[in-house]
Amino acid sequence: MAAARVYKHPETGDIAIPRVMFALSEPLRLSMVQLLSERGEVDSIELGPDLPRSTLTHHTSLLRESGVVFVRAEGRKCMIQLRRDDLETRFPGLIGTVLHGYQESNPGMAEA
Amino acid sequence: MAAARVYKHPETGDIAIPRVMFALSEPLRLSMVQLLSERGEVDSIELGPDLPRSTLTHHTSLLRESGVVFVRAEGRKCMIQLRRDDLETRFPGLIGTVLHGYQESNPGMAEA
DNA sequence: ATGCTTGTGCGAGAATAGTCGAACGATATG
DNA sequence: CATATCGTTCGACTATTCTCGCACAAGCAT
Numbered sequence: 427m428a429a430a431r432v433y434k435h436p437e438t439g440d441i442a443i444p445r446v447m448f449a450l451s452e453p454l455r456l457s458m459v460q461l462l463s464e465r466g467e468v469d470s471i472e473l474g475p476d477l478p479r480s481t482l483t484h485h486t487s488l489l490r491e492s493g494v495v496f497v498r499a500e501g502r503k504c505m506i507q508l509r510r511d512d513l514e515t516r517f518p519g520l521i522g523t524v525l526h527g528y529q530e531s532n533p534g535m536a537e538a
Numbered sequence: 539m540a541a542a543r544v545y546k547h548p549e550t551g552d553i554a555i556p557r558v559m560f561a562l563s564e565p566l567r568l569s570m571v572q573l574l575s576e577r578g579e580v581d582s583i584e585l586g587p588d589l590p591r592s593t594l595t596h597h598t599s600l601l602r603e604s605g606v607v608f609v610r611a612e613g614r615k616c617m618i619q620l621r622r623d624d625l626e627t628r629f630p631g632l633i634g635t636v637l638h639g640y641q642e643s644n645p646g647m648a649e650a
Numbered sequence: 651a652t653g654c655t656t657g658t659g660c661g662a663g664a665a666t667a668g669t670c671g672a673a674c675g676a677t678a679t680g
Numbered sequence: 681c682a683t684a685t686c687g688t689t690c691g692a693c694t695a696t697t698c699t700c701g702c703a704c705a706a707g708c709a710t
Contacts (some may be wrong), residue, residue, distance in 0.1 A: 443639040448563035527555040
């Protein structure tokens, strides 16, 4: 039986640069994307274990709707990963340079 | 004699990626940066000839304070240009891929 | 069946962002 | 000197975003 929760994602061609830029303009979401870049697919709870659940849902929804991440339900979990290939297709090098710039100012985050 | 208006710009090292992403997340500012990319230094009025002047100032100030552009006064004019070299230093390839992505969805803008 | 875990959606409050008119000041022109 | 041009600032209004408590529902364990 299909998962109860099915998530809608924009088609690769419909990913809009202003929305991607906006999604990556908030430090909290930037840190989430940084973590996804390192770890591949994770349970969304790992992106903000101390956040209130509605705050976490708000940000993961924005990342999904902007086309930055894929989300799929796995039982009651919510698995999330970077849409790296689609973002590379549409905006080559964007994620790499943004995360590199991010790590320059937040070097300690990688160990978290 | 020095220009009456002297503009403050962040040092290259102080340009923060979230602020750059934010500056480039608004379609109006994206179109301004697209135009600067093509024409080099221009009178700021060329970025939005039909905009109310306070709206134009609001956006040009945000672009300057985020580190995306250089601004200098020339008499009563306001000359503005992309900080291309500094942005390439800090975030290699960012501007190129963002503007390429922007033009994919707004092909007619180049002739404006 | 009950209890726990986790996500979602609603709604509220606070903060931020976008728009822009009006007033003012500096520069340039007549 | 008067007028025109253009930028800035203030303040107001509207819109959007961020945070998050609460209630509810689905999945899982007991």
